Amino acid sequence: MGAHISIPMYRRTVPQRYRLAGQRCTACGRVNFPPKAVCRYCRTGTGFDSVRLSGRGTVYSYTVIAGGGAPPEFSEEARCKGSYPVVLVELEEGPRIIAQLVDPPEEGITVGMKVEAVFRRIYEEEGVIRYGFKFRPV
Amino acid sequence: MAKSVVSYGSYIPFLRIRREEYISALGSCGADIKEKAVMDIDEDTVTMAVEAASDALAGVDPARVGVLALASANFPYGEKFIAGTLVEALGLSGSVLTSHHGGSALAGSEAFLAALGLLDQTDREYALVIVSDAPQASPSSGLDHGFGAAACAFVLARDGSGLEFEGACSRAGEFMGLRYRTAGETGVRDIGVGAYSSMAYNETVSASLSGILEKMGRIPGHYRCLVMPQADVRADTALAKKMGFGEDQTRDGLVYNLVGDAGCCTPFLGLCRALESAGTGEKILVCTYGAGSGSHSMSFCLNGPLPASPRPVGSLLEKKRQIGYIHYLKLKRII
Ligand SMILES: [Zn+2]
Numbered sequence A: 001m002g003a004h005i006s007i008p009m010y011r012r013t014v015p016q017r018y019r020l021a022g023q024r025c026t027a028c029g030r031v032n033f034p035p036k037a038v039c040r041y042c043r044t045g046t047g048f049d050s051v052r053l054s055g056r057g058t059v060y061s062y063t064v065i066a067g068g069g070a071p072p073e074f075s076e077e078a079r080c081k082g083s084y085p086v087v088l089v090e091l092e093e094g095p096r097i098i099a100q101l102v103d104p105p106e107e108g109i110t111v112g113m114k115v116e117a118v119f120r121r122i123y124e125e126e127g128v129i130r131y132g133f134k135f136r137p138v
Numbered sequence B: 001m002a003k004s005v006v007s008y009g010s011y012i013p014f015l016r017i018r019r020e021e022y023i024s025a026l027g028s029c030g031a032d033i034k035e036k037a038v039m040d041i042d043e044d045t046v047t048m049a050v051e052a053a054s055d056a057l058a059g060v061d062p063a064r065v066g067v068l069a070l071a072s073a074n075f076p077y078g079e080k081f082i083a084g085t086l087v088e089a090l091g092l093s094g095s096v097l098t099s100h101h102g103g104s105a106l107a108g109s110e111a112f113l114a115a116l117g118l119l120d121q122t123d124r125e126y127a128l129v130i131v132s133d134a135p136q137a138s139p140s141s142g143l144d145h146g147f148g149a150a151a152c153a154f155v156l157a158r159d160g161s162g163l164e165f166e167g168a169c170s171r172a173g174e175f176m177g178l179r180y181r182t183a184g185e186t187g188v189r190d191i192g193v194g195a196y197s198s199m200a201y202n203e204t205v206s207a208s209l210s211g212i213l214e215k216m217g218r219i220p221g222h223y224r225c226l227v228m229p230q231a232d233v234r235a236d237t238a239l240a241k242k243m244g245f246g247e248d249q250t251r252d253g254l255v256y257n258l259v260g261d262a263g264c265c266t267p268f269l270g271l272c273r274a275l276e277s278a279g280t281g282e283k284i285l286v287c288t289y290g291a292g293s294g295s296h297s298m299s300f301c302l303n304g305p306l307p308a309s310p311r312p313v314g315s316l317l318e319k320k321r322q323i324g325y326i327h328y329l330k331l332k333r334i335i
Helices: A007-012 A014-019 A072-081 B019-026 B045-056 B083-090 B107-121 B142-146 B194-216 B233-242 B247-253 B263-275 B313-318 B325-331
Strands: A021-025 A048-052 A056-066 A083-091 A096-100 A114-125 A128-137 B004-011 B015-018 B035-038 B065-071 B097-101 B126-133 B150-157 B163-172 B225-227 B283-290 B294-302
Touching: A007 A014, A014 A021, A014 A128, A014 B083, A056 A072, A072 A083, A072 A114, A072 B325, A096 A128, A114 B045, A128 B045, B004 B045, B004 B263, B004 B313, B015 B019, B015 B325, B019 B325, B045 B083, B045 B126, B045 B150, B065 B083, B065 B107, B083 B097, B097 B107, B107 B126, B107 B150, B107 B163, B107 B263, B107 B283, B107 B294, B126 B263, B150 B263, B163 B194, B194 B233, B194 B283, B194 B294, B225 B247, B225 B263, B233 B247, B247 B263, B263 B283, B263 B313
Parallel strands: B065 B097, B065 B126, B225 B283
Antiparallel strands: A021 A048, A056 A083, A056 A114, A083 A096, A114 A128, B004 B150, B004 B163, B015 B035, B126 B150, B163 B294, B283 B294
């Protein structure tokens, strides 16, 4: 099953997808990513300062998606790589986010491994390239 | 007031294919490479551009960038305003003056020279030049064997300490049939007449090189380093020697044998590599060539230390994973 996201909807999330634009809650000071209407930490803050996340973090958990299990928009990637790793990363500003891992180390992925965000093609649909971030070992 | 490069960054894809892979799959390799860089399935000239530019901007406030000049003969779209993607990915101002350059391996120096001019049209301090390329040809043609991929980026300041731009010289003339691609085609072709190709290259490049020496009132010995176009290293070496440059002057800017022909980016990646060992006061010449044919020669002087790039070319050359020819064909979407 594919996760179809319309182009106008994708466009609205370009700052967070392209450069990890997040928001710092003015009430509790914590960083929300992706941005929210109400702070997910204090559940009352609605005022935010925009902040750009560093993209640095550590692997909190991971899994490997086998070729056959890939959603259709990632089929080209799966056909080329056979399988690809997906990591849950705890960013140094606090939020945890899921993305693919590129250039995985030959000795295997480990929890706690340091990673950094990289700008890549996520998939292509209707001839339109959807860019976003993945992670790479530091 | 001297316009100067005040910081730079570069990027070489993680994947490599060795000369031996071509020889074991096809029986021969048509290029003088040891290995070359290959973009992964999720990379293109825009993602490489973001990598290099992020490093170049490491110590720079993106809001102070007033000019963005992009170069690639292989943008991922034939028509689409590419700078929009870079503005969002790098967090640049939406009022940045933009300029796109493509069409040949001369695009990099065209973007660089355009950015120097556009700096006069903005009140902001910096121009960002990004050169990212990955030439393509059908793997069944010998042209593909040498084609690699890389990107680099330079922050130019209206007035700053770093790599001062001293001047440029150009040569332009008609030589059809060399490294060309008709509209709609994805790979380049070449009529493959060696003597004609050499004549075009030698006439064009020697004219821009002798032009810059004359303009600057210098002799080859005044330069610490000459970075050649590196689409054909054998021709580069022979011409540099004929013009009076020694091997010690061309060595530091060589990247072709480990990266391949990265189109309009190769001489600029060579410049980044040369900067890693250049000292204050030393002069560098960069020479570009686009088949068809045109050439630019640009003269620089390192008038102050440059911040070390977060990822030096030397370290990018070491960070790699080798792939086989079948994997290569998958990445080129052949199988
Ligand atoms: Zn809060």
